[in-house]
Amino acid sequence: MSVRARNEEKAPLGEFMLQSFKEDQKEIEVRFPELNAAFVDDFQAKLDVVKDLESTLVYDTDEATVTKELYAEADAFNKEMNFLSSYFKGVGLATTSITKLKEKLVSRNIEGALLELKAVKQLARENKAALEGKGMKPDFPDVMDASYASMTEKNVLQNKIMDDRKDLVDANKADYDALYACVSTVAEKGKIVFDGSRKEEKYTITDVIKRMRAPKRKDDDDDNEE
Incomplete structure (x- = not known):
């Protein structure tokens, strides 16, 4: 080929x-x-x-490095979403937004994943006490905020280098x-x-x-x- x-x-x-x-x-x-x-x-x-x-x-870094770091972070975050999905199911919350988020992370549609993450973060905060009862760590909404900011920054830099x-x-x-x-x-x-x-x-x-x-x-x- x-x-x-x-x-x-x-x-x-x-x-x-x-x-x-x-x-x-x-x-x-x-x-x-x-x-x-x-x-x-x-x-x-x-x-x-x-x-x-x-x-x-x-x-400060090249496109290959930025891409590698971005996708590694996306993969790690995707695994964390498996736990959050289980917590959602445990309290009777729909997991549709998490499923869409995970699909976009896997397909490397980072912009789409970040949009879905906004909805996931909102649901997690609105149901924080109940989710903590199923195992979610108290600071996990803040962790999601940090991941959102980090992936956004890397995605912007990746696009700038490419453009x-x-x-x-x-x-x-x-x-x-x-x-x-x-x-x-x-x-x-x-x-x-x-x-x-x-x-x-x-x-x-x-x-x-x-x-x-x-x-x-x-x-x-x-x-x-x-």
Whole structure:
């Protein structure tokens, strides 16, 4: 199955492909003379342009980190809703709002989940004494307030990063397209030259992207420690 490069992946994809190309350039040039030293320089220049553009997107943290933290918090909150749902049932309250909230958390519809959370918080406060009798902790409505504020903040930041990056790409589409054209050219020629060999994978864009997206294992960090 083909995998499309996201805009935020085009610079690192270019890095991967250019590095492979530099290692094998002489061998590729034998069969495709236009992929010469001048092409290497042109590829590098186009990559530098995109990297310079992306360096203007300065945040305390990146989109991947924000997304990971947001979804981890959503998953933890979703588990807490299982307890609250049981408490609701125990006092005869409808659990429809909790069910909708959980569904939206699972589908990563954070905006929708936050809207449902407002209704859940209100019901929990209105029936606080009865719910505490079934096991709800006295401070749980306040905990929900804190979770609401935290997830809202992360969701806003995530959307801002995504919107700013989209604006950057839209305003500089020609530069991103030029870089990806170099990536595609090298990938096409590299796969032909190294067809059937272990090196072919290095020039298969889908495989490179999958490696880029693969979660980093803990032992990878341990291996890099001095």
